[in-house]
Amino acid sequence: MKKDRIAERLQETIVVPDIVQQRADLVLAQIRKESIAEREGGKQMRYAGRRMWAAVAAAVLVLGLGTVACAVYLHWSRGMEEWFDATPEQKEYLEETRITVPMNDSVTQEGVTVTAQQRIVDARFVYLSFRIDGYRVEDGIEPCFEYVDTTVNGEPVNIMGGHFFDNLHRDADGNITYTDGTTAKETADGSIIGKYVGEDGSMEYLMTLMTADGRSLIGQPLHIEFRNLGIVSKAAYTPDIEAAWTFDFTLEASEQVRSIELSQPVGDSGATITKVEISPISLYAEFDFPMQTVPIEGIDQNGNTIQSTTFAEVPGLVGVRLKDGTRLTGIMQGGSDGYDGDDQDTYIVSRGIDRIIDPAEVDALLFMKEGAETNEEYYNMPEEKLYIVTF
C-alpha cells in the first residue's frame, strides 16, 4: 500500500456513533444554555436593541408596511418571546411580514402530546417552538428528547440548537426571575434552578435549524422526529418514555430580505465584500477572498519552535451599524463561515442574530479588526477595533 493510500484510508469519513454524537450534543446544549443565562445576566445590548427598535418603528410605519396599530394577534410562545426579547412592535412586524406564523399540529403518543405551535423563518434560519403536554418534571430537573432528527427531502438539516425552555427571564438590570415574575430559586452552589413546567402544566421545546449548504428552507418539506423522552443530568440522559412524535410540514414564509450587491474592501484584510443579505433575524455576506494558505509558527509545550499551516479567514462579522449611528456588536449567533464546496474564491458568512432588526435601518456591517478584551467590550466594541463597511 502506498503512502497516499494509507492517508486516504485513515481519512475516510466514518459515521460517528449515536452515543458519541448524542453526548456531544447534550454537552454543547448545556453549555449554550448556561452561556445564555450567564451572558444575559449582565448584558446590556438586548436593551440597547430594544431602544433601537423604538426609534425605527416609526420608519416602519412611514414605509407603509401595513402597520397601523399595535394589535398583536398571534399568541407568541413563552420561549419565543424570551428568545428574541421582542417588543410589541417587533412582534407585529414579524407577523405582518409573515416571518412568524402560528402552527397547530399535534401528535399524541404514550399520553404525551407534542404540538408544533410557532415558527420564525427566514431564508436561512428556522426557529421552531413545540408545546409538550402530559409530561412533567420537578423544578430543576431538565427534560430531554433522546433523539431529534430533522430532514428536508431525506437530507439531514443542521440542528443548531434544541432545548427545553427553562422559563427564566433576565431583566435589564441582570436580575433573573421566572417568567411569571417570581424570584428564581438557586441551588446550594448558587446555580439558578430552571422551571421547565409552565403555569398551565405544559413545557416548551425550542429548536434552531439551518441547511448544511446555507440554502433556503422556505417552501421545503421539513420532517422532524422526536424519539423518546426522559431527563438529562450532568449531560447524561435517563430514559423514561419510549415513543416517537413525527411532524411533516412545509416551511412557508415571505422572504423579507434586503439584498445589496457591492464591492467594498474590508479594511486592509484583503477581502472584498460583494454581496450582503439582511433579514430581520439573520445576516449573510459573500466575499471575494481566494483561499490562501498561511504558514504559522508556534511553540510546543517543550519550548520547541514548530511550523504549520492554516487558511486565511476574513475578519469576523460582529454586528451592524444603524442609520442613527447605533453600533450593535456581540449580536451574532450560530451559522456557518467558509468556502462553499469547490468554489475556493468566494468566502461566505451566514449567521443568525439574537434580536430583531429592521433591514432598512442598517447602513454598515461591522467586522472585528482586533479581538475584544473584555465581555463588556464584546458587546460595545470600540470603533478602533472595527472594520466598518458601509453601503
Place this chain on the structure above:
Amino acid sequence: MKNLVKYARNGDADAFAELMQSQMQNMYKTAAAILHNDEDIADAVGDTLLACWEKIGQLKKAEFFRTWMTKILINKCNDILRRKRELYYDEEMQEFPEDVQEYSKIEWMEMMKCLDEKYRLVMVLYYVDGLSAVEISGMLDMPASTVRTRLARGRDQMASIYQIGEKRRAVNGGRV
C-alpha cells in the same frame, strides 16, 4: 475556523458548538485510537467539550486550537483508561466492539485493530489530525525521532496487512 475560535474565546457558545461539531470526526478517530468502546469515547468527548469550553479563554493563539484540543482529548482518554485499568484490567477490553453497525466504521475499526496499539495514535494524529511529527512529539511527550519511527513502522504494518488482504482478494476473485 480561526474566526470561530476567536468568537468562542469571547464566550460565544454557538460559535464554540459549531467549532466543536466540526471536529467530531477527528475527535472520534483520535479517541478510538486510545479507547476501545463507544461509551468510553462518548465520556471522553463529553469531558473534552466541557474542558475546552472552560479553558478556551486561556488559548493564546487561535492557530493552536487543534493541537490544544487534541492534547486535552488525549488526556481525557488516558484518564478514563487509567481509571478502568485501576478498576478491572481485562485483556478483553483491548478488543474493539463487535456491535458496530455502519460498514464504513467497521472497516475503519478493523484497520485500527490491525495496527499495533503503539502506532495507532501516532498514525491518527499524523494522518487524520494533520499534526506534524514535531507537534505529536510535544503532545505525547516523546522524542520526535520516536514519532517518526512509529510512523514508519505503522505505515509498514498497514502496507503489509493490506498487501496480504489484496492478494487474498485476488486469489478468491480467481476462484469465482
